[in-house]
Amino acid sequence: MFRDHYIGGIVSYTVFFGVSMAVTQSGKFILEKPLDWNPIVPVKLTEIAICFAIAILASIWPDVDIKSTSQVIFYRLFAVVNIVLIFLKMYVYSAFLGFFAMLPMLGKHRGWTHSRITMLLLPAILTIAPYYLQNNTFKLTDLLIIENLSQLKMILPFIPRD
Numbered sequence: 001m002f003r004d005h006y007i008g009g010i011v012s013y014t015v016f017f018g019v020s021m022a023v024t025q026s027g028k029f030i031l032e033k034p035l036d037w038n039p040i041v042p043v044k045l046t047e048i049a050i051c052f053a054i055a056i057l058a059s060i061w062p063d064v065d066i067k068s069t070s071q072v073i074f075y076r077l078f079a080v081v082n083i084v085l086i087f088l089k090m091y092v093y094s095a096f097l098g099f100f101a102m103l104p105m106l107g108k109h110r111g112w113t114h115s116r117i118t119m120l121l122l123p124a125i126l127t128i129a130p131y132y133l134q135n136n137t138f139k140l141t142d143l144l145i146i147e148n149l150s151q152l153k154m155i156l157p158f159i160p161r162d
Contacts, residue, residue: 005070009059013052017041058123062114064104075101 085094
């Protein structure tokens, strides 16, 4: 049910955020590190709000494959983003969004949207894509070259930065 999904998202992210903030504060007071030393924890109020919103959206994503509140929320969001993309004449991005928006309808209920692989791949795409779109130095011709791997290291939160 929708209620269970979004409550699960709120509780999960609240626990994650609380533990991460405790570790950050411990590092600040015990190791005398600056407050922003931990790349996992957002410190600005807007970043915290965005992270909570993403966590809630991720928690309701599995039920987008049936007529549900989750589907209504996501497809309204997709429509708004698509209108903005068309208005900005970003037709290729609009086409990709339209294609990916159709994918949940191709599977059955509790199909790929509920799988563990989706749980890992979807956030990975949402982490890597903005970095690529902003930086434009990510080389698509050979994904495993050292330049790409070093850029991926920069955006993964669990790998210490030099």
